[in-house]
Amino acid sequence: MCEPAPDKTDSWMGWIDLPAPQVGTGAGPWIDLSHRITEDLSRATIFPQPRIRQIMTMAEHPLNLTEMHMVCHHGTHVDAPRHFIADGPAMDEVPIERLYGSGVVLAIDAGAFGVITPADLEAARPRPVPGDIVLIDTGWARHVNTDRYEDHAALSPEAARWLADHGAKLVGIDCSTPDLTGHRRPPDFDWPVHHILLSRGVLIAEHVTNLDTLRGQRIEVMFLALNLAGSDGAPARVVARPVAD
Numbered sequence: 001m002c003e004p005a006p007d008k009t010d011s012w013m014g015w016i017d018l019p020a021p022q023v024g025t026g027a028g029p030w031i032d033l034s035h036r037i038t039e040d041l042s043r044a045t046i047f048p049q050p051r052i053r054q055i056m057t058m059a060e061h062p063l064n065l066t067e068m069h070m071v072c073h074h075g076t077h078v079d080a081p082r083h084f085i086a087d088g089p090a091m092d093e094v095p096i097e098r099l100y101g102s103g104v105v106l107a108i109d110a111g112a113f114g115v116i117t118p119a120d121l122e123a124a125r126p127r128p129v130p131g132d133i134v135l136i137d138t139g140w141a142r143h144v145n146t147d148r149y150e151d152h153a154a155l156s157p158e159a160a161r162w163l164a165d166h167g168a169k170l171v172g173i174d175c176s177t178p179d180l181t182g183h184r185r186p187p188d189f190d191w192p193v194h195h196i197l198l199s200r201g202v203l204i205a206e207h208v209t210n211l212d213t214l215r216g217q218r219i220e221v222m223f224l225a226l227n228l229a230g231s232d233g234a235p236a237r238v239v240a241r242p243v244a245d
Contacts, residue, residue, distance in 0.1 A: 021101025
């Protein structure tokens with residue numbers, strides 16, 4: 001009898017072979033799925049306060065020039081395997097084909113502190129196919145910049161394994177993390193969802209927004225993450241549109 005895979009994996013297991021991404025299948029205008037980056041945008045409490053300021057302004061200078069200081073995981077962003085897997089690829093080593101293509105938006109209203117299970121993923125439609133980008137709309141993006149935002153739902157480790165086993169190449173969620181929210185983590189917490197997905201080459205996107213008009217649909221989507229050398233993640237401008245019938 002086969003033993004179940006462990007919830008936590010520390011070593012890089014390699015990119016899973018997946019179909020080439022499909023392009024040009026969408027119709028209609030692109031929808032921006034990324035939050036506007038500000039200093040006050042909701043962020044994990046362990047992250048330092050971002051600083052965004054103009055260091056040159058007109059008319060004192062001949063141009064305007066803005067400087068940013070922030071972690072790569074502020075706002076809508078993509079996690080590279082290196083984020084939790086020591087020998088995993090960094091952001092500049094992620095193949096571009098992993099950041100765009102076809103996908104699905106699954107509507108799963110798990111509620112505050114809910115747990116998303118394999119049964120929830122099985123019941124959601126449309127069903128993902130290998131190579132899909134899977135975006136999970138819990139409806140929680142509406143709470144951004146409020147205290148409720150960190151009361152979000154989380155994937156169970158079994159749900160993370162279900163997504164990897166079904167060939168998801170990127171999993172995005174409309175809150176700060178697919179793991180248990182920060183203020184409910186036990187002292188020995190070790191981010192099992194991140195370990196399961198990233199070790200298997202399934203990228204993670206967090207703080208995705210504006211999914212409501214795409215709920216329950218197949219989509220064409222692009223996660224335009226910055227090509228940062230050696231980085232464990234990168235901010236992303238994310239756009240999507242429904243797939244034509």
